[in-house]
Amino acid sequence: MERVIIHVDMDYFYAAIEEREDPSLKGKAVVVCMYSNRNESGGAVSTSNYVAREAGIHSAMPCKLAKSKNPDAVFLPVRKPFYEEVSAKVMEILKSNSDMDEAFEKISIDEAFLDITESCKGDYELAEEIGLRIKKEVKARERITCSVGIGPNKLIAKMASSFRKPDGITVIKPEDTQGFLKPMPVKKLWGIGKVTEDKLSELGIRTIEELAAYDAMELISVFGKNKGTWLKQAASGVDETPVKERTATDQIGRMASLKHDSRNENMIFSLLDELMDDVISKVKTRKVSFRSVTVTVIFSNFKTSTKSRTLNHVVSCRDILSENAKELMNQFLEESEMNFRRIGVRVDNLQENTGQKSLFDF
């Protein structure tokens, strides 16, 4: 049976959550900023709502520039842990609409693929109903909107979800795939970045239709075997990659910048303490233990260095993490004279807790 895949992407996600939390923002331009913690005027736009986008404010733009485009916009700092909580709830809704856990793949904080081949039996009208149901559920339970794309593979579903935004749904049946892709500029093809776009442009290729018609061997000679083959296939609407649940990462870590570059031990160890608190709280919520500890330092010249230690036992306690991370950090301080810019701490070799408490778990 031909597959039916849904891609769901939340609309202006961070800003939508802020609007939901504060109804007085409704109708105003809202810009969520990732301030660099050195300087409030630095930093880049994480996202903006659609009112702000009308003024030309977009993700990754310097906040300062955004401010000059619309001085009346409301600027808010990112609250990532909170958005992650909302994301987890949304993902549960999406997951419950996929055929099974293995047919669900979260690809970022606000988007996921669902394989619904079984539940719609290959019928695109049923698929659209599932898409509409997902939109309704997300709106009812989380009070934010999303856009949905449906197609015969991940590539088409992903491109379909961004076709009508916000609050849209786009269904591309297998027989409509070519017509959907053809007129688009190559940069709209999911996976094509600026560099590839420029190279294609040098070859005189501007639309996806032109790319699909281009000689495969010539593409391979320019881009290499893997990428050349992929370009030709993708432009033809072919994508066989499966929707696959990603296994939870095998590490839990946190990084942060110091207020300013420094070797001040108080500053470094108190930040390290905060980071370890976060790591341990994730370790507890995920009900895992770890067997190694890694500390990372990024120096003021941006050079990055890591030190790790493997423990004799798997543990999940704060004290053992702290003891090891501090020793590793002390080694960094002894070995180098340069100021520290960012530091990080991570635990690896995770194992699920068996429920039986060991001597090292408290």
Ligand code: DCP
């Ligand atoms: N994000 C970010 N920095 C970027 C891009 C995105 O911090 N350069 C964050 C903020 C977004 C979230 O990721 O809200 C999801 O990214 P999307 O690309 O899906 O963008 P939005 O959901 O904000 O808007 P859209 O309605 O276009 O999906």
Ligand code: MG
């Ligand atoms: Mg989005």
Ligand code: MG
């Ligand atoms: Mg997204």
